[in-house]
Amino acid sequence: MKKLRVAILGCGTIGRFVLDHLADGVVPGCEPVAVYLRSPESRGREHLESRKIPWVTSLEDLLGFSPDVVVEASTHDAVVAMGPEILKRGVDFIPLSLGAFVDAGLMETMTAAAEKGGSRLHIPSGGIGALDALQTALIGGVEKVTMTTRKYSTTWKGIPAVDELGVDLENLKEPLLLFEGPARECMKKYPQSINIGAALSIAGIGFDRTIIKIYADPTVEYNTHEIRWEGATGKVTVLFENTPVPENPKTTYQACLSTLFVLKNMTGSRIIGA
Known part of the structure; x- marks a missing residue:
């Protein structure tokens, strides 16, 4: 069975968590293919190289790895700047910096881009649920x-x-x-x-x-x-x-796992409660 190809924007606390769990096969139907970093000096580069995961510094290069979905674990600016283009190119998008959507027009822009590209925008629950x-x-x-x-x-x-x-x-x-x-x-x-x-x-x-x-x-x-x-x-x-993530108490374990749950639903033949 073909695996879902996952690219990630950022390699901070959540980006690294998602990368490592995908690379370790926690979500069997997924594989990480590449990670976007803002510059060669960005944190996470050494970790990516130790795991033999390609990293790039442009969206065009990231999309060159033919991902099925891109997970944003970077910044609000990345959601605004890259989200619409990713969706327009037919690639699903999972933004984690949801505060970006305080911009009243962003959801409409994203939805229009998804409709044009035949892709889907996935909104994760993050540190909450229900x-x-x-x-x-x-x-x-x-x-x-x-x-x-x-x-x-x-x-x-x-x-x-x-x-x-x-x-x-x-x-x-x-x-x-x-x-x-x-x-x-x-x-x-x-x-x-x-x-x-x-x-x-x-x-x-x-x-x-x-x-x-x-x-x-x-x-x-x-x-x-x-x-x-x-x-x-x-x-x-x-x-x-x-439970806060020890490396970054502002982030919770639940928020990290929420991303994996979205990816799991994208690969499974059964969806419960979402």
Whole structure:
């Protein structure tokens, strides 16, 4: 059986995770064929060479490896700059930097490119889930969607929006509310750290009606996300307590595995809950 040929944009925490698991045969129907790096000095180059995986620094060269799907594990800019062209060329696209979709026109651009190329845009759940249940409820009508995110205090260090608050994250004694408001505003303040809010907004009632709360919390061990929605089907509350990736606490193990799940569904003859 022909394997699904997977190319990856970026070789950071998630990119390397996906690469290694595909190379090790964790998703039997897939094989990694090449990785895009922004420059020869990009992190991950030595790792790629140790695994004998080709790397390139242009999209054209990446597409020259004839991938069936490209996984973006790079930046929001990469989603905007490369996503439409990838889809237009008939290659499926899995973006992980979902905060890029705060741009109101990007989804329409991506959809049009996919229709032109006969490809598909796949939106992964990332560090959360239950998006299939939310989309089911959406058919009947959903009135309200909220998500409350709590991460350990120092996880928020180095983020400009938090630095502007002048908070001493090292010595925080109790949970501190960093943000409350529409997902669209949240994406602009926390673009790399709250991509799950984008996934929730895309799956549900949109960036302007989805309400996000963010806490720096010295009492939590896990990256915690509580999602609630209500509508014609009733009320739902879902709680995720995710294990952070040791190398990068801003990323969760669940988010890494979510990408593999999308690829698994693309290769399997049976799809459950998606």
